[in-house]
Amino acid sequence: MFLVSLIPIRPELPFGAPPERSDAARNRERLLQAARELVAEHGVDAVTMDMLACRADVGKGTVFRRFGSRAGLMMTLLSDAESDFQRQFIFGPPPLGPGAPPRERLIAFGEARIKYVEEYGELARAAAEHSPQNRHDAPPVVLWHRHIEMLLRKAGLDRDPWLMALSLGATLDPERMLHSLRAHGIAPERLAASWRELVTRLLKDC
Amino acid sequence: MFLVSLIPIRPELPFGAPPERSDAARNRERLLQAARELVAEHGVDAVTMDMLACRADVGKGTVFRRFGSRAGLMMTLLSDAESDFQRQFIFGPPPLGPGAPPRERLIAFGEARIKYVEEYGELARAAAEHSPQNRHDAPPVVLWHRHIEMLLRKAGLDRDPWLMALSLGATLDPERMLHSLRAHGIAPERLAASWRELVTRLLKDC
DNA sequence: ATTCTAAACGGACTGCGGTCCGCTTAATAT
DNA sequence: ATATTAAGCGGACCGCAGTCCGTTTAGAAT
Incomplete structure (x- = not known):
């Protein structure tokens, strides 16, 4: 078996590109470390790009050259966790990974997403802010979406599984789940139970 | 029958409050007219608060005193359309209004929301930007949510209908649907068909 | 070692949403 | 009419994300 590279949270430079100076x-290392420290100290939402530049002892232009935008920075910070998550549902053990029936995998996928949002929700929300493009068309989002679509197809749901996957994905949106968890104090188990109910009913007679 | 007042998109001042000077x-009229003109001329996303203050010949402070924030301005601009929409699903003729079976009402609700987003999507998105609070807990959103919950209950779905309503509401989120319509070029009829499929399966054996 | 150049750098600058506070004025009381 | 006062007003100001452009420097070529 040869390893298929996972979809990176930030696309790599084109193949022929010269190596990094x-x-x-x-500076990239300094920035990432400073960013992690600042997030740990003040929380995602309080970290500003000026603050980061100052802490990393780097010009502001450098920060934006490196990450493109605040959202880009947050995506980079998420990148490891995201790769892990992808590995789990693509290559990992059942029921999340291959081997379990599609309905079980879908349920496990939602449960895993809920745990992911509990841990990385603020970062994920910040990574999607200020642009529908970031929110809906970022590479990992597209991958989740295709994964759900694939599971729906395998479960026998043949009527526009792509749009149905979009609807299910909407349920698992980080900002939305985070709001339920934090602002409304919904227990994660309750979210998971509702997800299970939704998937079960949706795939009842397929 | 006596009229129950609809939930306003922006809450009125407390009852004892002195009347408006x-x-x-x-100035409020001037601002609203200027805002509508600017939106018509340049599109929602291009309208800035300074622009609006300038066009209405009013200080910037006045704009924010009136509407609180850019999102508040957009809510005010939506207010009439929003009231109409509420009237339709609360008092209007079936299948959207009372009289039809809950499943049919739910399907009609989604279809009406899709039409609403086609017409007012940009405004609705701008009214929800920059705050999960605006997006999820604005009075009209809470009302839609409760309406969906009520229909789910009447249809016999008894397992946590509140959270299930949240999931269904996520599917109908303006930003999301707008993105499907505009960025991906999905036809509204296709969205409607998928919604119908989703609701039908969800309520199959209730 | 010297030269060359493209990449990287830094920080002043812009534009925007939102706030603050000293001034003005509409409405009321006398 | 005049005085009183609280609501309203305006625009300077702030913080932040993101851009621009003159300067610096790493790394290659000689």
Whole structure:
């Protein structure tokens, strides 16, 4: 078996691109470390790009050259967790990974997403802010979406599974779930139970 | 029958509050007219608060005193359309209004929301931007949500209808549907068909 | 070592949403 | 009419994301 590379949260540079200059690499590390510290100290929402530039002892232009935008920074910070998550539902053990029936995998997928949002929700929300493009068409989002669509097809749901996957994905939207969890104090188990109910009913006679 | 007042998109001032001063009323009209003109001329997303203050010949402070925020302005601009929509699903003729079976009402509700988003989607999205509070807990959103919950209950869905209504509401989220319609070019009829499918399956054996 | 150049850098600058506060004025009381 | 006062007003100001452009520097070529 050869490894298929996972879809990175930030697309890599084109293949022929020249390698990163040493000062650039050093600054990238400094920025990432500073960002993680600031997030840990003040919370995602309180971290500003100026603050980050200052803490990393780097010009503001450098921060934006590196990450493109605040959302881009947050995506980079999420990148490891995201890769892990992808590995689990693509290659991992059942019921999340291959081997279980599609309905079970779908239920497990939702449960895993809920746990993911509990842990990384603020980052995920910040990574999607200020652009429907970021929210709906970021590579990992497209991948989740296709995964759900694939499971729906395998479960025998043949009527426009792509749009149905969109609807199910909407239910699992980080901002929405985070709001339920934090602002309304809904227990994660209750979210999971409702997801199970939804999927079960949807795939009842397929 | 006596009329129950609809839930306003922006809550009115408390009952004992003094009436609006005449200059304030004049400025409010000027602002609303200017806002509608600017939206018509440049599109929702291009309208800035400074622009609006300038066009209405009013200080910037006045704009924010009146509407609180950009989102508040957009809610006010939506208010009439929103009231109409509420009237239709609460008092209007079936299948959207009372009289039809709950499943049919739910399907009609989604279809009406799709038409609403086709017409007012940009405004609705701008009215929800920059705050999960605006997006999820604005009075009209809470009303839609309760309406869906009520229909689910009447249809016999008894397992946590509140959360299930949240999931269905997520499917009908303006930003999401607008993105499908505009960025992906999905036909409204296709969205409607998928919604019908979703509701039908969900309520199959209730 | 010197030269060359494209990448990287930094920080002043812009535009926007939103706030603050000293001034003005509509409405009321006398 | 005049005085009183609280609501309303306006625009300077702030913080933030994101851009621009003159300067610096890493790394290659000689």
